[in-house]
Amino acid sequence: MPTDTIIRQGDCCKLLAACFYEPEKDLFIQERLCDNLADLLTENRNPGAARAALTMRSHLLATDEETLLVEHAGLFIGPFELAAPPYGSVYLEGKRMLMGDSTMAVRKLYRAAGLAPDVAEAPDHIALELEFMHFLYMGEAEAAAKGDRDEAVAYAATQAHFLLNYLAPWVPQFCNAIRNGTAGGFYSSLADCLEKFIAPLAHRHRMTDATSKTEDPHACGAAV
Amino acid sequence: MKIKRRDFLKLSVAAGAAATVGKPALHAFAEEAKKAEVGELPGEWKPSTCQGCTTWCPVEVFVQDGRAVKVRGNRHSKQNDGFVCPRGHLSLQQLYDPDRIKTPMKRTNPKKGRGVDPKFVPISWDEAFNTIADKVMELRKAGEPEKYLLLRGRYTYMRDLLYDATTKIIGSPNNISHSAICAEAENFGAYYTEGMWGYRDYDISNSKYLLVWGCDPVSSNRMIPATIKRLGDVLDNATVAVADPKLNNTAAKAQEWMPLLPGTDGALALAIAHVILAEGLWFKEFVGDFKDGKNLFKVGETVDEAAFEEKETHGVVRWWNIAVKDMTPAKAAEITKVPAEQIERVARGMAKAAPNVAVWMGPGAAMQVRGGYAAMAVNALNGLVGGVDNVGGTLPSNKVPTSKMPKVDAYQDELAKKQAKMKKIDQRGTKAIPALNAGKSGGGVVTNNVPTGILNADPYEIKVAVGYMNNFAFSCSGAERWEKAMEKIPFFVHITTNAAEMTHYADIVLPGAISKYEKLAWVKQKQNRYAQCTLLQPVVKPMWDAINDETEFPWMLGEKLAERGFPNLIDYLKKEFKDPETGKEATNSKEFTEYAVKFYTQEMWNGKDVGGDKINGWAEFRKRGMWNSDPQPYKKRWGGKFGKDEEKDGKVTTTGTVSHKFEFYSETLKKALAGHAEKHKATVDEILEACNYTARGELAFVPHYEPPFRHGDAKEYPFTFIDYKSRLNREGRSQNAPWYYEFKHCDPGDVGHQDSLQINPVDADKLGIKDGDPIRVTSVVASIECVARLWEGVRPGTVAKAFGQGHWAYGRTAAKDYAKGVPRGGNNNTLMPFDIERLSGANVRNGGFTGVKIERI
Incomplete structure (x- = not known):
């Protein structure tokens, strides 16, 4: 896969990660968060996710910041509803408990990559996992740009392992929880966007796994 | 989490310049030097203290890779011999509960009430404390600091700082503890026989x-x-x-x-x-x-x-x-x-x-x-x-040699000194509420009477309240009175681990530490003849940005009050709690916490011979986590030492019993009742009548039988309700833990994943109720819904139910539908009406005072 495509995938991860932080409407608009996301997804041939990003944009423009904050808190922070806990272990281990074995496995991968979470959050928070994916994509792109094929493949393999085992398996449930926990709007579209972004990635990686060791793990083509 | 830097939203290097991609800028991560792999490090048992109940077990927590995974009793403990009960393990699900409060938050919907969404949004610590300090200063500027109320729940002995000193320095008499919902009437029994206001x-x-x-x-x-x-x-x-x-x-x-x-x-x-x-x-x-x-x-x-x-x-x-x-x-x-x-x-x-x-x-x-x-x-x-x-x-207990709270007098201005002496909001010491703690009229707290004071603005209204580690809108009988009272308080700050029923009425919510795992503090307790002092320690990094309620809150508030021209609180904390080893003043809330814990516990580790374990220095104390006393000697108070008189400035004060003996005829209670009666220009008989007791004359001074008082006549409410405690209750704080429901069958007669009312099969048969039937239980004040459990462990005519379930808040597991205010099961305290044992001020929950009727639904 061309380096530009890899970088775009990485940026999609980063921008999606940003969406799970406390919403700052002006900042999001000034930095063209949703437009950039839509553009990246379009360029990477994921029109479904791109459409969701454009819908996010409309909702962002039409919603005041306090409403966004209230919705964001209700979904991801609490204190009461926490309709969509943004933590992998809640879904992967089904015990509504944090810091499970899956969380430790995620941390192990971070550590292997030379990273440690630097925020007061559980390591398997969605924003951290998406940023980690961004980190891996950028590592792959850099290695590819330097012509270090082995390192690029290693980054891609970590991506595949992380995505297939620790991120993709809980994203659909998480996104459903978001949609059920909000009456439409920005976060509902974000759930659509995230799900449509992750599903084809996971599909490709699974196909790559199945066909075993293809030269380019991103080579399986078009978006869903 | 807030976005730290704008560049996180920027796109990476443009296409075409890919050769200079470079490492991505990290946002939620930092680079970490290569260490051992997760899972490879051996882990460590770290000492702390369990506050799941008032045993206050010295414990050790096994921590590996920063994760707490197992709990046992502290190996040095002469109280629990290295063991814990089921609660000890259950607490792991409190620590790792995704529903915990994660950040300071503020209410954006000014309307308060059950079923009304407070619309909380995250705010910074700075904004939170600026707002709180402004509210406190408004009271002080208006000359009414007494309208500040501190509601204390479960505590450590660092309570002095928030509960006592902060309240007094602000200038309010209203430091209200939860003690009267614990077992003050039990202490009353011990005091007026053997002169000890305390648990045996x-x-x-x-x-x-x-x-x-x-x-x-x-x-x-x-x-x-x-x-x-x-x-x-x-x-x-x-x-x-x-x-x-x-x-x-x-x-x-x-x-x-x-x-x-x-x-x-x-x-x-x-x-x-x-x-x-x-x-x-x-x-x-x-x-x-x-x-x-x-x-x-x-x-x-x-x-x-x-x-x-x-x-x-x-x-x-x-x-x-x-x-x-x-x-x-x-x-x-x-x-x-x-x-x-x-x-x-x-x-x-x-x-x-x-x-x-x-x-x-x-x-x-x-x-x-x-x-x-x-x-x-x-x-x-x-x-x-x-x-x-x-x-x-x-x-009784052996002495634990801790330091006393330094006096606050020099830090109270004239306004604070004057207003802090005003009557308290719980109406203690009024004619019908003697609250005779240790012989003194109005000497004890009347926790569950606080709503009466608030709702009637008697003796005055409350405008600013702070609550910590409590949930009186769930844990006090007549719980809905608390909801109404909380609704009336214009500004309420709740420091809590979970969004409880009380939090629903908060204007600002602050994330509190889970005391066993994230807090530095100390408590004392006794068992098996040994008294103990045991440290609570942060054995893991706090999951979120949680604070130590009893020390960091006063510090952070003190700093903000100083910015507003009232430095008295922060001065007190800095000057009176210097590091006992170096003499240094604290410069931040964490240092202050450590210095204050060192200040209180120093005699047990600074080389003085105070008996008990010999501990060489603060570091060793933290490593051991606890101190044991020598064993309590037998017959210590025999020989006329159940009370003693002390003369000071010509005035004789008695501690313990008036006769200095174990009293079957309580001269001590006689004196206390006479004092209270005199205060109100009434006779002792009139006081007893006002307190809903039947005794008159000499009967008032001896242990005797009083016919039970019951809300609800036997005809309409034929069953007598028994409230009991589950062995899984970490007081009121474990109901969002899934294990609570999974293992509920460990309470005799109960069933897992069910909130059961235990009914004798003979009664159930008469009502046509079968095991597992959904039922409605109704008292004179409210109805709750739960499930019938047929069981011979209660006699016919009585029904029993464990306290604990019935939350309409506290988290996804605890509540059925928070948005609609629908509880999971039924709260006993909704069913049981408000009442108090007036002589001690204790909240009533036993003694068959609630008559109920039962219907199948």
């Missing part, structure tokens, strides 16, 4: 007879792991009897279970006393004897007091004459429904085992509308058999 220690390893009354020591009360470990041996070596209307764990194993009717404890205790006295079986070395050695205690007959010579006690003959002589086992059997033969057997068994007898009094015997005298009657039995301060009996 039980030397059960040496008991030959153990009578457990109104509690289940393997499930609750103050020495749970110790009792779990010892009960088997006690059953082998001694007789165990249980007086409790419900078959609890201990009763299920005991040789005797006396399922008395709720609220008849006084009659049962008197009948046991009656047998012991009438049959001449009292422990003479403690109580004394008739001068000529001939027993004159005959059923129904008055005895000449002069004929008896007492040793360590006071008033045994008068007690007999006033309250005991007519309470025969037969009469008590009619009242209590415990067979007369069983009463006689238990009394004789106790007397035979004397003095190695412990009567273990729990809240069930005391926390009743008229429970003060029942508590005295039950504790009086310890005196009759000489088990007080004796081998195998009941004991």
Whole structure:
């Protein structure tokens, strides 16, 4: 896969990660968060996710910041509803408990990559996992740009392992929880966007796994 | 989480310049030097303290890769011998609960009420404390700092700083503790017999007879792991009897279970006393004897007091004459429904085992509308058999040598000094609420009466309130009164781990630390003759940005008040809590916390000989996590030391009993009641009438039987409701833990994943109710819904239900539907009406004071 495509995938991860932080409407608009996301997804041939990003944009423009904050808190922070806990272990281990074995496995991968979470959050928070994916994509792109094929493949393999085992398996449930926990709007579209972004990635990686060791793990083509 | 940097939203290097991609800028991550892999490090047992109940177990937490995974008792503990109870393990699900408060938040919807979404949004710590400080300063500027209210829940002994000092320096008298919803009436019973306002220690390893009354020591009360470990041996070596209307764990194993009717404890205790006295079986070395050695205690007959010579006690003959002589086992059997033969057997068994007898009094015997005298009657039995301060009996605590809170006077301005002396919002000491803690009118807190004060603005309104580690809108009977009161408070700050029912009414919510895992503090407790001082320590990094409520809140507020021209609080904290080792003043809230803990505990580790464990320095104290005292000596208060008089400035003050003896005729209560009556220009009889007691005349000064007071007539509400504590209750804080429901069957008669009302099958049959039927239970104040559980462990006419479930907030697992305010199961405190035991100020939850009716739904 061309380096530009890899970088775009990485940026999609980063921008999606940003969406799970406390919403700052002006900042999001000034930095063209949703437009950039839509553009990246379009360029990477994921029109479904791109459409969701454009819908996010409309909702962002039409919603005041306090409403966004209230919705964001209700979904991801609490204190009461926490309709969509943004933590992998809640879904992967089904015990509504944090810091499970899956969380430790995620941390192990971070550590292997030379990273440690630097925020007061559980390591398997969605924003951290998406940023980690961004980190891996950028590592792959850099290695590819330097012509270090082995390192690029290693980054891609970590991506595949992380995505297939620790991120993709809980994203659909998480996104459903978001949609059920909000009456439409920005976060509902974000759930659509995230799900449509992750599903084809996971599909490709699974196909790559199945066909075993293809030269380019991103080579399986078009978006869903 | 807030976005740290704008560049996180920028796109990476543009296409075409890919050759210079470079490493991505990290946002939520930092680079980490390569260390051992996760899972490879061996892990470590780190000491702390469990606050799941008031045993306050010294524990150790196994931490690997920063994750707490297992809990055990502290290996140095002479209290729990290195073991914990189920609560110890359950707490892991509190620590790792995704529903915890993660950040300071503020309400954006000004309207308050159940079912109204507060619309909380995250705010910074700075904004939170600026707002709180502004509100406090508004009160001070208006000259009304008394309208600040501090509501304390479960605490550590760092409580002084937030509960006491902060409130007084601001200038309010309203530091209100939760103590009266714990078991103040129990302390009343102990104080007005043996002069100790405090819970007893039980030397059960040496008991030959153990009578457990109104509690289940393997499930609750103050020495749970110790009792779990010892009960088997006690059953082998001694007789165990249980007086409790419900078959609890201990009763299920005991040789005797006396399922008395709720609220008849006084009659049962008197009948046991009656047998012991009438049959001449009292422990003479403690109580004394008739001068000529001939027993004159005959059923129904008055005895000449002069004929008896007492040793360590006071008033045994008068007690007999006033309250005991007519309470025969037969009469008590009619009242209590415990067979007369069983009463006689238990009394004789106790007397035979004397003095190695412990009567273990729990809240069930005391926390009743008229429970003060029942508590005295039950504790009086310890005196009759000489088990007080004796081998195998009941004991006071050894001293824990901690520092006293430095005086605040120099930091209170004139306004604070004046307003802090005003009447308190809980109306303690008013005519109908004597709250006679340690002999003083209005000496004790009346926690559950606070809503009365708030709702009626009597003595004045409350404008700013701070609550911590509490949830009175769930944990006090008549819980809905608290909801109404909270609705009325214009500005409320809740420091809490979970969004509780009270939090729903908060204007600002602050994330509190889970005390066992994230807080630095200390507590003291005693068990098995040993007192302990044990540290709570942050064994893991806090999951989110949680603060130490009792130390960091005052510090952070103090800084903000100083910015507003009121430096008194921060000055007090800085100047009075310097590091005892270096003399340095703290520069931030974390340093302050550590210096303050060092300040309070220094005598146990600074090289002074205070007895007990020898600990060499602060670092060693933190590593061990605890200090044990020497064993409590026996008979310490024998020889007339149950009370003492001290003269200061020409005024004599008595601590303990007025007679300095163990009192069957309570001169101490007589003095206290007389003082309260005089204050209100009333007679003692009028006070008792106002307090809903039936006693008049001399009966007021002796342990006696009071007929139980019941809300709801027997015709409309035919069943008497029994509230009991689950062995999984970490007080009110474990109901969002899934294990709570999974293992609920460990409470006798209960079923996992169900909130059960235990009904005798005979009653259920009459009502056409089958096991597992959904039911509605209704009292005079409210209805709750739960599930019928048919069980013979409650006698016909009574029904029992564990406190704990019925949350409409607290988290996804605890509540059924928070948005609609729908509880999961039913809260006993919704069903039970507001009432208080007025002599002690205690909240009522026992004694059959709630009549209910049951319908299938």
